[in-house]
Amino acid sequence: MADTRDGDTGRLVEFLQDRDVPCPQCGYNLRNLTGDDCPECGQKLRLSVGEQHLRFGWFLAAVTPGLFSGIAAVLMLILILAAKATGAGPFPPAIDALALFGFASGAAALALIVRRRKFLQLRPQVQRTWAIVAWAIHGLPFLGLVVLVFVTA
Numbered sequence: 001m002a003d004t005r006d007g008d009t010g011r012l013v014e015f016l017q018d019r020d021v022p023c024p025q026c027g028y029n030l031r032n033l034t035g036d037d038c039p040e041c042g043q044k045l046r047l048s049v050g051e052q053h054l055r056f057g058w059f060l061a062a063v064t065p066g067l068f069s070g071i072a073a074v075l076m077l078i079l080i081l082a083a084k085a086t087g088a089g090p091f092p093p094a095i096d097a098l099a100l101f102g103f104a105s106g107a108a109a110l111a112l113i114v115r116r117r118k119f120l121q122l123r124p125q126v127q128r129t130w131a132i133v134a135w136a137i138h139g140l141p142f143l144g145l146v147v148l149v150f151v152t153a
Ligand SMILES: [Zn+2]
Pocket: 023, 024, 025, 026, 027, 028, 038, 039, 040, 041, 042, 043
């Protein structure tokens, strides 16, 4: 946890000498703090470097089509099983292929979520490329699905 060496406390006290900074726990103004804990609530404090805001945009863009496909595949599987149970069909092989694609895509999206740290370490241009590739891969099967449902039905 927090390192409370004297040097760190010294830098914390120095930092708060001329700044109005609220305690992250209780909001008490820590200006002129003399130790490494909040005088109001007793929370241990330390000086640290934080990110202004994490860039999640390309990550969300890259993961969205896969998640959508995975959810769509589950719904398709339910419909396929229900239709087969009631003796409907046969279905064009493209339906099974689309469901398979959806499952693979959903699995890829989950893998990306698990390894999001690696993704966020990539340069923004590389992240953008992955997002574009993900959308391109999903654009064609989606068009295929639209054609299948609305044109051939
Ligand atoms: Zn406090």
